[in-house]
Amino acid sequence: MQARIDKIKQQLQSQGYKLTSQREATVRVLLENEEDHLSAEDVFMLVKDKAPEIGLATVYRTLELLSEMHVVEKMNFGDGVARYDLRTDSNKHHHHHLICIKCGSMSEIMDDWLGPLEERLEKEYRFNVLDHRLDFQGICAKCQAKESSDDKS
Amino acid sequence: MQARIDKIKQQLQSQGYKLTSQREATVRVLLENEEDHLSAEDVFMLVKDKAPEIGLATVYRTLELLSEMHVVEKMNFGDGVARYDLRTDSNKHHHHHLICIKCGSMSEIMDDWLGPLEERLEKEYRFNVLDHRLDFQGICAKCQAKESSDDKS
DNA sequence: TTAGGTGCAAATCTTTTGCAGAAAG
DNA sequence: CTTTCTGCAAAAGATTTGCACCTAA
Numbered sequence: 001m002q003a004r005i006d007k008i009k010q011q012l013q014s015q016g017y018k019l020t021s022q023r024e025a026t027v028r029v030l031l032e033n034e035e036d037h038l039s040a041e042d043v044f045m046l047v048k049d050k051a052p053e054i055g056l057a058t059v060y061r062t063l064e065l066l067s068e069m070h071v072v073e074k075m076n077f078g079d080g081v082a083r084y085d086l087r088t089d090s091n092k093h094h095h096h097h098l099i100c101i102k103c104g105s106m107s108e109i110m111d112d113w114l115g116p117l118e119e120r121l122e123k124e125y126r127f128n129v130l131d132h133r134l135d136f137q138g139i140c141a142k143c144q145a146k147e148s149s150d151d152k153s
Numbered sequence: 154m155q156a157r158i159d160k161i162k163q164q165l166q167s168q169g170y171k172l173t174s175q176r177e178a179t180v181r182v183l184l185e186n187e188e189d190h191l192s193a194e195d196v197f198m199l200v201k202d203k204a205p206e207i208g209l210a211t212v213y214r215t216l217e218l219l220s221e222m223h224v225v226e227k228m229n230f231g232d233g234v235a236r237y238d239l240r241t242d243s244n245k246h247h248h249h250h251l252i253c254i255k256c257g258s259m260s261e262i263m264d265d266w267l268g269p270l271e272e273r274l275e276k277e278y279r280f281n282v283l284d285h286r287l288d289f290q291g292i293c294a295k296c297q298a299k300e301s302s303d304d305k306s
Numbered sequence: 307t308t309a310g311g312t313g314c315a316a317a318t319c320t321t322t323t324g325c326a327g328a329a330a331g
Numbered sequence: 332c333t334t335t336c337t338g339c340a341a342a343a344g345a346t347t348t349g350c351a352c353c354t355a356a
Contacts, residue, residue: 018330020336040321055338060321076229080346081320098280109278113270118289125262126294127251133288136271141279171355173311193346208313213346233321234345312353322343329336 001031008071017065025051026062030072030086037075037083073131096134107140154184161224170218178204179215183225183239190228190236226284249287260293 008027009019029046030038038046044059063084066072072084077099096109118129161180162172182199183191191199197212216237219225225237230252249262271282 013331016335018335020330022337053338057322057339058337061336064322074231076231078227078229078235082231098274098278107278109274114287117266121251121262121289125251125260126297127289127291128293128297129289129291131290133286133290134267135286136274136280136282137284137286138280138282140281144279144281166356169310171310173355175312206313210314210347211312214311217347308354308356310353310355312351314350316347316349318345318347320343320345322341324341325339327337330334331332 001028004031008066011069011071012065015069022047022051022054022058023062023065025054026059027066027071030066030084034086037077037085039081039083041081043084075133077135096136098140099135099137154181157184161219164222164224165218168222175200175204175207175211176215176218178207179212180219180224183219183237187239190230190238192234192236194234196237228286230288249289251293252288252290 005019005024005027012019012023025047026043028050029043033046036042040056040060040063043063044054044056047054047059063072063074067074067084070087072086075083075085077083077097095111096113098107098109114132114134118132121127121129158172158177158180165172165176178200179196181203182196186199189195193209193213193216196216197207197209200207200212216225216227220227220237223240225239228236228238230236230250249264249266251260251262267285267287271285274280274282
């Protein structure tokens with residue numbers, strides 16, 4: 001984990017930015033919650049445990065900075081808040097989301113199904129793909145079960 | 154065009170909703186701007202030409218309603234505003250977006266490349282897909298050209 | 307007639323910004 | 332030292348909501 005922080009520190013410094021204690025605490029929170037898709041508010045609450053004096057604005061500024069540096073990915077699931085994911089060491093964010101419109105649950109598929117599509121895109125549209133985002137909306141298995149039992153009542 | 158409005162009217166009425174003049178004006182604006190991805194504010198300004206007394210809140214409520222009825226699709230490109238697209242008569246919204254991170258331009262691919270993936274999803278994950286959203290982020294042909302000329306300077 | 311709709315203004319919620327003081331290199 | 336950061340509070344936007352008055356069916 002220290003190795004990843006050092007790497008981020010170097011990235012920041014190469015652009016003239018500093019790795020302050022607040023920024024380090026923020027990065028640690030992201031590292032410790034890599035599986036989640038934290039909102040700025042989520043990150044703020046978690047960082048407060050490590051650095052109680054931190055302000056929400058600093059968290060926003062840090063996330064924005066990390067996003068510009070491509071250290072985190074800023075995402076939007078349409079629920080009114082931006083969510084942030086640390087990028088993996090491999091440079092791309094190869095997973096897709098299944099979002100249930102009934103219960104709001106979100107699960108992930110870790111496969112990347114889009115490799116061939118991206119190649120086609122670069123060829124046919126001359127578009128240099130840096131990242132993609134594939135979300136499916138629908139009804140999860142649990143809610144399908146619930147729906148059919150509701151129908152009976 | 155009248156046919157599509159009548160159809161939407163029926164859909165609304167089947168759920169106990171009314172097609173008021175404000176709602177009709179809103180739908181007409183969406184029909185007349187099918188190629189764009191209008192924000193609520195955009196729609197509001199356009200609807201005002203037809204129905205000057207309309208309020209922004211009504212536009213939001215109408216778009217929300219139409220979204221729930223799957224008449225429009227609510228989208229989010231990460232620029233802080235929700236955008237709304239009328240769905241085509243075919244029940245799914247089969248196109249993908251290419252978003253340039255340099256200039257912010259957005260273009261569309263009208264093909265649907267995901268049919269087989271959706272089938273696999275229903276089988277492997279028992280997830281009933283109603284819609285999907287596929288966005289690619291990267292650098293458009295124009296900005297690639299600009300970048301390489303900038304490098305020279 | 308009456309449930310559903312509307313406009314307005316106020317309220318909410320997320321995110322951004324101005325500023326004076328603090329700290330990293 | 333000097334440039335970058337930070338916390339705070341205020342501001343800015345987008346969207347939602349309460350309410351008293353309308354209106355489509």
